[in-house]
Amino acid sequence: MRTTVSDEKDYRGKIHKLSRDIMTGWMSQLKAATTNPVPSAYLMISGNCVEIMRCFDILPVFPEINALQLAIRKNSLPYIIKSEEIGYASDNCAYVKADIGFTMCGGVGENGTIPKPSMIVCNFVGCNVYIKWFEHCSQMLNVPMVMLDIPFLREEAPTKEDVAYVICQLKELITKCEELTGKKFDIDKLREILKYSVRAEAGWSRAKELCKNHPAPFDAYFDSINMMGPINALRGTKEAADFFDATIKEYENMIADGMGVLDEERFRVVFEGPPPYPYYRNFRNLFEAWGAVAVQSTYSTVGGTWEFGFRHDPDNPLESIAEQMIVHNLCNRSMIERYKQIKTYVDDWNADALVIHSIKSCRLFSAGQGDMREYFTKELGVPTLMVESDLEDPRYYAEAQMKNRIDAFFESLQYKRLRKGEQVEMGKRGAGMKGST
């Protein structure tokens, strides 16, 4: 039996629309800046320090969001091919290729939709490709690159030298921002910005928490993208903070009304790995058809693992920015830490299974996911499905094969559930009989 999915449900539409509205507002600023330049900076998503940019009214620009949008609008392939023509390999991260191809075709600068940045801030948080990507942008656009080297979280906690190194680089970045804008650093303004961040972070955290409910009010993989834009790109603004207030209200109301994101929630899964943006809707449908909802996902935490409690601290602005960059985001944590994160998700969010979407572009996510599958199936006994495609390159998505794998997986989950149900029933009957003798 399959669940029918109604696309028109208000709740999904409402949060999606709110998110789209504030993201569109920011994108129109980007577009406006292509012809009326304002100070702007390239940044990477994971563990970013967007609040510092905001403190100087520097417009933040995220090439990753550019790549994502190209993919979700099914526009990425021509740009990927353009990049391959100048030497990028088929095995390179396609986020880079799409963004660079787009830049080469004039998408950045006066005639495009994205302004040429005044500076390129490489917040190297986990992903080594970030460094290359921004080196390439820096060279192509002839814009200086500022390196923010964030030590990987290689032990339980960062060393005091890790923290000192990051804070020092943040101060050096601040000096560069002062030079760029001619404005003096105002720590009180940063504190105010961080207060908005904290509100958004608390909202994010609460929303994720709400998915512990049965049924879950939203899909923590596919719908999380509505929250990822505001938390990662617009963090530190009133709009983002208000957005989260509205989101929570909406989801809490749904819970009060006993509503879930699906008409019938039959399977609760945790998702690992980025989604296939070029086939976002198709991919989602394959799960929804089984009544499967993601109650948690690792991908949604690339920018921050707020649901585990971290908040920026307006009383200690730079220290807390440094701490977030080093410790509290998925990208700067090891695979072992990711296994722990997933295990917590499975246990505390009460999931039936783990789905690993292994993507070729992103080795940060995917390298070694075979071991993850091994660990979850063999050592923890968590049913695990692993499927492969890409987050940006549509050539790697094979719908029929994907559907077969997903259907087979849920069929077997369903079968196991039926068997278990029968056994429980038999057990009950057995116990009853015993009691009657």
Next chain:
Amino acid sequence: MTGEKIIQECRDLLDLLPAQILALAREKHPDVGGFGVFPVYAPVEIIHAAGLLPVGMFGAGDKIELSHADARFQSFICSIAKSTLELFLRDEMKEFEGVVFSSICDVARNLSSLVKRNCPELYVEYLHMPQNMYSAESANYARSEFERFRTNLSKQLNRPIPDEAIRDSLKLYNEVRHHTRRLYAHRKAHPSSIAAADLYAVVQASTRMMPEDFVPMLRELCDAVEASDVKPRDGVRVVVEGAFCEQPPIGLVEVIEASGCLVQDDDMIIGWRLFDDDVVSNGDPLAALSNAYLASSVYTSVRHDYKKPRTDGLIDRMKRSGAEAVLFAPAKFCEPALLDYVLFRQKLEEADVPHLKIEFEEKMWTFESTRTEIETFAESMLFD
């Protein structure tokens, strides 16, 4: 020993797996322990000063079949990650005291986690090497990272690793690097004086022997090579670029020269010969190492240095070595190398320098198509 004999000894070492390398070292140093060093760079002096043999872990070439690791790493992951994991999963490394990885790429980082999870008894270290060479805190940070390593290793072994011992090791590895530079310098001036594959075997041997045993051999080899009177060969003088982590099969290096090229310089095993000068060996050895890393490293694909872009580094390497073309030899699926190729290629085209890309895998055993490609490339240059 003659030069040939030394080279043969080095070549023989290439056939050994880490456990065999350690066993061989123990014939002379019965108490020595082993420590794996995954590319690109690690402060081997700290490891050696701890009474261990630092062993370069460049995968397993064609010496083992993968039976576990390819289920853990997908098809689009480089070979070195898979074969290195395989060594650990097969218990090949059980005699070793530990292994060190560093922040070279996302694959190496995840590999370090997989090794740690699958070998819970083993000491697995991960170094975050600085990517910002110019922050006011860079030197402190880099030094602290080496200090952290010393402390952890010392705890692991339950014995101190004093400065004095590290200074002694620095002197030895300075000698290894010094004579290696001598060989490279001599080859630049006299391209036929040592075959690229032989030099490659020698450098690789430096990652497989105790430096105290290796230095005399290397010195002797240098003397022999410098004294030799070899008739110069004709060929296209090239720089080989891109094999800084996973290493090509020696057969490929041979094919490069057999197809009409003379290798003038390369970045193979670059992490073990990273510094362009001796590291200061008096004073605080960890500060000396961190200063060397920040200020005296040659360019590599895994180290960002905005004041010295590696595209300029490559042009400089070409000029200094008298090369006229570049052979890009990235390992298949090696993201840093493949990404760098784009900027390198652009720069070379601006400078009108011919180049050819030849991807390799450590298990590769037939080189015919590569040979044809290189031959065609070399001929097109010779008869241009």
